[in-house]
Amino acid sequence: MERGVIKASDRHTIRRMRTAMQGNAIRALVELITNADDSYIRLEEVGALSKGIIEILYTKDGYCGLFTVRDNAEGMSIDDVRKSFKEYGAATSGMETGKGVRGYFGQGAKDALAGMDDGRICTFKNDKFVECKLFIEGGKPWYEISDVTVASSKLRREHGIEANGTIAYFKIDPKKMLGTTVPRIGTVHEELANNFLLRKIMTNKRRQIVLTDTNEKESKRLRYLPPEGKVVLNNEKFIISHNGYQDFPVYITIARAEKELNQIGDSRDGGLLLVDDKNAVLGISLFKYDSEPLAAHFYGEVRIERFRELLEKEEAVLGEERDGLSIRHPFCTKLVEEIEKRIELKIGEEKLRKQKEEQCKIDIEEVARFRKAFNILNEIAELEAEAAINLGQETTDKIEEPPDGFCLYPSSAQVTVGKRYVIELRLNTKIVHHGSIISIVSNNPRIHVLTREIKLTPDDGVGIIQKYITIEGTEPNIEGIVRASTGKIMSQAKVFVVAEKELLLNEGMVFQPESVTLRPNQPRKVCLLVYVKMIQGGSEIKITSDNESVHASKEKITVNEFDAIRHMAKYEFEIWGEGAGQSAIITAAYESYMALLEVKIRSKEEDEDKGRKGMFSEPEYSYEENPLQRTTYSQETGKVTIYVNFPSVKHYLGDTCQYKKTLPGQVLIADLVAERCFFEIAKKKVDSSGMLIRLEARSDKIQSEAYGFSRKYGKKVHEALVDQAILAAHQRVK
Numbered sequence: 001m002e003r004g005v006i007k008a009s010d011r012h013t014i015r016r017m018r019t020a021m022q023g024n025a026i027r028a029l030v031e032l033i034t035n036a037d038d039s040y041i042r043l044e045e046v047g048a049l050s051k052g053i054i055e056i057l058y059t060k061d062g063y064c065g066l067f068t069v070r071d072n073a074e075g076m077s078i079d080d081v082r083k084s085f086k087e088y089g090a091a092t093s094g095m096e097t098g099k100g101v102r103g104y105f106g107q108g109a110k111d112a113l114a115g116m117d118d119g120r121i122c123t124f125k126n127d128k129f130v131e132c133k134l135f136i137e138g139g140k141p142w143y144e145i146s147d148v149t150v151a152s153s154k155l156r157r158e159h160g161i162e163a164n165g166t167i168a169y170f171k172i173d174p175k176k177m178l179g180t181t182v183p184r185i186g187t188v189h190e191e192l193a194n195n196f197l198l199r200k201i202m203t204n205k206r207r208q209i210v211l212t213d214t215n216e217k218e219s220k221r222l223r224y225l226p227p228e229g230k231v232v233l234n235n236e237k238f239i240i241s242h243n244g245y246q247d248f249p250v251y252i253t254i255a256r257a258e259k260e261l262n263q264i265g266d267s268r269d270g271g272l273l274l275v276d277d278k279n280a281v282l283g284i285s286l287f288k289y290d291s292e293p294l295a296a297h298f299y300g301e302v303r304i305e306r307f308r309e310l311l312e313k314e315e316a317v318l319g320e321e322r323d324g325l326s327i328r329h330p331f332c333t334k335l336v337e338e339i340e341k342r343i344e345l346k347i348g349e350e351k352l353r354k355q356k357e358e359q360c361k362i363d364i365e366e367v368a369r370f371r372k373a374f375n376i377l378n379e380i381a382e383l384e385a386e387a388a389i390n391l392g393q394e395t396t397d398k399i400e401e402p403p404d405g406f407c408l409y410p411s412s413a414q415v416t417v418g419k420r421y422v423i424e425l426r427l428n429t430k431i432v433h434h435g436s437i438i439s440i441v442s443n444n445p446r447i448h449v450l451t452r453e454i455k456l457t458p459d460d461g462v463g464i465i466q467k468y469i470t471i472e473g474t475e476p477n478i479e480g481i482v483r484a485s486t487g488k489i490m491s492q493a494k495v496f497v498v499a500e501k502e503l504l505l506n507e508g509m510v511f512q513p514e515s516v517t518l519r520p521n522q523p524r525k526v527c528l529l530v531y532v533k534m535i536q537g538g539s540e541i542k543i544t545s546d547n548e549s550v551h552a553s554k555e556k557i558t559v560n561e562f563d564a565i566r567h568m569a570k571y572e573f574e575i576w577g578e579g580a581g582q583s584a585i586i587t588a589a590y591e592s593y594m595a596l597l598e599v600k601i602r603s604k605e606e607d608e609d610k611g612r613k614g615m616f617s618e619p620e621y622s623y624e625e626n627p628l629q630r631t632t633y634s635q636e637t638g639k640v641t642i643y644v645n646f647p648s649v650k651h652y653l654g655d656t657c658q659y660k661k662t663l664p665g666q667v668l669i670a671d672l673v674a675e676r677c678f679f680e681i682a683k684k685k686v687d688s689s690g691m692l693i694r695l696e697a698r699s700d701k702i703q704s705e706a707y708g709f710s711r712k713y714g715k716k717v718h719e720a721l722v723d724q725a726i727l728a729a730h731q732r733v734k
Contacts, residue, residue, distance in 0.1 A: 032168045033209065053208045055070040056212070060185075078148050113134040191266070194224060203225075227255075270297075369723070409423065446478055473497030525573070682706040
């Protein structure tokens with residue numbers, strides 16, 4: 001009889017390495033960043049001081065990408081290197097001795113480096129230097145450890161480490177590794193900062209994670225900010241029993257975000273983050289409710305005490321593919337069942353909330369009043385804040401027949417950034433018949449077509465008729481084609497977008513675009529246009545944000561007249577923000593000159609109401625339990641939300657809006673809608689006017705404009721929203 005230890009084959013080990021990383025730079029960086037964090041944790045647990053800096057260096061070299069992760073933590077002796085890299089799957093992180101590290105079966109760094117090109121790790125400890133290369137050759141995984149050398153000044157300068165520390169290198173070469181790609185620097189920023197496995201590192205105040213683009217010589221600190229929301233289950237405790245172990249206490253917190261969250265992928269901000277009692281991330285999930293619409297707002301955390309005991313006893317409670325809990329393991333099965341019970345209860349509460357909202361839906365009679373009121377409000381908005389410039393010919397008694405019976409006027413036009421323009425579509429109903437649907441598109445995403453579709457009806461008349469298409473350019477110095485088509489008939493107009501000269505002449509500088517919406521940690525380039533005849537060479541423009549969670553890559557810009565073309569200089573930089581629901585105003589200021597950029601951070605794409613015409617659409621009611629204000633407005637949907645549970649609103653409308661059709665209820669609703677809409681129109685007018693002298697004057701100016709609209713149009717809106725028959729009956733009783 002023969003007896004012995006079964007060893008993993010080289011082929012199996014290589015397959016595991018490649019499966020773990022899949023040629024993905026982000027996965028490899030996650031492992032190396034986690035290893036660096038573990039090294040700092042071990043230092044901190046023995047009371048050593050450290051700055052906690054982890055640097056990620058990104059270099060684009062032709063088709064290849066070079067990646068580096070550097071720390072200034074413990075460093076490694078040659079014995080440490082041998083222990084860590086000579087054996088696959090060994091216990092090397094310190095978890096088995098009670099250290100507060102994540103660890104991952106002794107595979108993370110080996111997978112990250114051996115699974116890529118030119119993977120190597122260089123480490124300094126106690127003035128000694130060691131290098132270890134990891135690679136696959138001849139179908140086998142190899143390590144190559146250098147002899148110990150003195151940590152010379154030259155070596156320290158080469159690797160950027162002054163004392164103890166470790167630096168890891170790898171390369172992605174798409175020509176060598178088919179199917180791999182080199183991510184852009186913006187993608188690296190977004191995916192690392194949002195990656196759930198790094199969530200505790202990105203939110204740890206003792207860590208500074210810095211991403212440097214060595215090509216552009218720009219550095220950014222990476223952070224993660226949880227969504228804004230309300231806790232609906234606060235640190236509730238339950239117990240999981242498992243054979244042969246003491247009971248495992250588990251604590252669960254569930255929060256509800258105001259907006260729907262992203263509930264899929266490594267960058268999801270929804271879901272429950274699973275951690276152990278040392279804050280090591282084990283996974284993220286809502287389990288069977290991941291795709292449940294009623295759970296789309298949920299996020300939170302599950303903390304499992306003494307989970308490491310299971311790992312120390314080699315229990316298969318974690319998937320070796322780095323995909324979270326191993327659901328089939330008996331412990332995990334019990335845990336998931338308990339978590340799902342609590343999510344189900346919260347889904348039940350969400351269902352009741354939805355049912356209340358259904359009860360409060362606007363009926364046919366209300367729809368007619370609201371439609372009339374919002375038509376009035378949209379006309380006011382267009383008149384006061386959204387007036388479009390007509391590029392076509394004005395309507396005359398006699399309209400000339402268009403060539404081929406279908407034509408855009410003019411065939412070419414120059415427009416300025418941020419203003420709306422109207423192109424005329426002239427057609428002959430003998431050629432384009434009633435019932436035809438005309439599609440309008442732009443071949444440049446920075447030239448927005450606001451009129452996407454026109455349906456020809458008998459109400460439009462017969463013969464030669466005119467229709468109008470609204471367009472808007474969002475970035476200067478670009479051009480595109482606006483095309484109208486129906487069936488085989490087509491006409492197009494060329495559009496050139498230039499900078500708003502009048503605004504530059506008035507303000508001296510302007511952001512382009514003037515507002516942006518981003519996902520969390522998604523960098524976006526914007527530019528500041530400077531009129532050098534007003535803001536001369538050598539002037540220093542300061543860039544600031546009014547929200548510490550929204551950032552600009554530059555804090556100042558020094559104007560150089562040689563940068564200017566026709567007296568206009570263009571300076572590009574990046575902006576980004578952490579945390580869904582955040583918003584900010586980025587300000588560029590020099591003496592009395594100022595430009596404003598509005599920034600919004602959203603978790604996921606939200607469908608815009610394609611059928612909406614104008615700034616506003618019918619309102620909706622919300623049963624948020626403790627709202628902070630009476631109303632809100634969504635720029636994306638155009639909806640005004642009325643919060644029923646706000647005390648003064650609830651007093652007149654009732655718990656379930658049962659009094660909304662009474663005269664006091666209708667008057668209150670009219671007041672709320674008018675107040676919010678006039679404020680939003682005023683804000684848009686002020687922010688697009690370019691006439692502010694200083695930032696602090698903005699709110700005063702908006703409020704002043706809103707009061708003016710209320711005096712001018714308030715009665716008209718009330719007449720539309722309040723049932724005049726009920727009002728007349730009330731007045732007769734008096």
